[in-house]
Amino acid sequence: QLQLQESGPGLVKPSETLSLTCTVSGGSISSSTYYWGWIRQSPGKGLEWIGSIYYSGTTYYNPSLKSRVTISVDTSKNQFSLKLSSVTAADTAVYYCARPRDVLGPTLIWGPGTLVTVSS
Amino acid sequence: EIVMTQFPATLSVSPGERATLSCRASQSVTSNLAWYQQKPGQAPRLLIYDASTRATGIPARFSGSGSGTEFTLTISSLQSEDFALYYCQQYNNWPTFGQGTKVEIK
Numbered sequence: 001q002l003q004l005q006e007s008g009p010g011l012v013k014p015s016e017t018l019s020l021t022c023t024v025s026g027g028s029i030s031s032s033t034y035y036w037g038w039i040r041q042s043p044g045k046g047l048e049w050i051g052s053i054y055y056s057g058t059t060y061y062n063p064s065l066k067s068r069v070t071i072s073v074d075t076s077k078n079q080f081s082l083k084l085s086s087v088t089a090a091d092t093a094v095y096y097c098a099r100p101r102d103v104l105g106p107t108l109i110w111g112p113g114t115l116v117t118v119s120s
Numbered sequence: 121e122i123v124m125t126q127f128p129a130t131l132s133v134s135p136g137e138r139a140t141l142s143c144r145a146s147q148s149v150t151s152n153l154a155w156y157q158q159k160p161g162q163a164p165r166l167l168i169y170d171a172s173t174r175a176t177g178i179p180a181r182f183s184g185s186g187s188g189t190e191f192t193l194t195i196s197s198l199q200s201e202d203f204a205l206y207y208c209q210q211y212n213n214w215p216t217f218g219q220g221t222k223v224e225i226k
Contacts, residue, residue, distance in 0.1 A: 047164070047207060047217035062214060064121075096163055104211045106154035108175070110163035 002027040004097045004111035012091075012118050018084040022097030022111060029078045030055045035100050038071060038082045039107065042093035050095075052103055053080060060103050087118045122146050122210050126218035132226040139195040141221045143208035148188045152212035155184055155193045158205045158220075167206075168193065198223070 008020035022036070029036065037052035051061040053071045061069050070083040084091060095116055099109040123146040133139045143153070151171040156164035166175040168184035171191060181196040195202055203225055208218040 046219050047209070049215040049217075101169070104213075104215055106166055106169040106209065106211060107156075107164070108166055110165070113163050 002099065002109055004099065004109060006095060006097050006111045006114040008114065008116070010115055010117060012087055012116060013120050014088055014118055015086055018082070018087050018091060018116055018118070020082045020095055020097070020114065020116070022080050022082075024078045024080070029073060029080065030075045035103055035105075036071075036073065036080045037098045037100050037107070039096045039098050039110075040093040041096070041113070042090075044090070045093075048093075050082065050084075052100055054103070089118050092116065092118045122149060122213050122216050124208055124210055124216055124218035126206075126208055126221050128221060129219070130222045130224060132224050133198050134226045135200060136197050137226075139198055139202075139223055141193040141195075141206055141223070143186075143191040143193070143218050145189045145191075145210055149210040149212035151187050152210055153184075153186070153191050154209045154211065155182075156207045156209065157202075158207065164207060195223075 003025045005023045012018045035052050038050040041047050051071050053059045059071050068085045073080045094113040096113045097111040098107045100107050125144045127142050153171045155168040157167050158164040167178050167182050172184045183194045185192050203223055205220045205222050207220045
């Protein structure tokens with residue numbers, strides 16, 4: 001059974017880059033049927049779709065975050081990653097890695113989530 | 121951006137009773153709508169997709185209906201494990217979520 005697990009720093013300073021990794025177990029990240037994505041949840045903005053990526057590297061980003069977001073895949077490690085630059089306190093949230101059904105579709109599988117706080 | 125509005129914000133229901141949750145889209149999303157359940161400290165769990173299709177392993181007491189801009193999630197007979205937060209999500213355009221409905225014990 002496919003499982004996802006986020007990892008990365010829980011505290012990031014303002015103006016720096018938030019970096020998270022999602023490790024996929026129970027399946028190959030290179031499967032041609034799989035997309036991968038990131039979603040975040042904060043008390044102020046609720047649930048927010050960040051973006052998704054196909055194993056080939058094709059990416060789709062939330063227009064409101066597009067200028068700051070990079071999602072990438074590392075097939076050799078069965079992982080995918082999120083980078084969010086120039087963070088502010090508004091980026092404080094629980095970040096989930098996810099497997100959507102397709103590029104913009106419903107999220108079938110969620111990681112447990114990891115809290116990232118932006119503070120000096 | 122398509123704005124999703126859920127109502128009511130809180131629904132107080134007795135165990136065994138029926139719960140009806142609503143979700144409205146600011147423009148048509150056809151049938152590209154999902155419902156999720158979230159419990160404290162956990163990630164959301166997919167219940168319904170394509171407006172009315174139950175996800176794998178979801179009990180039959182959960183049902184979804186609607187199309188266009190108006191959608192409903194019905195829980196036919198509330199069990200103790202169903203008291204939680206529920207979110208709708210559209211994926212007709214860039215995915216957006218509603219603010220949630222809390223189903224609490226009456």
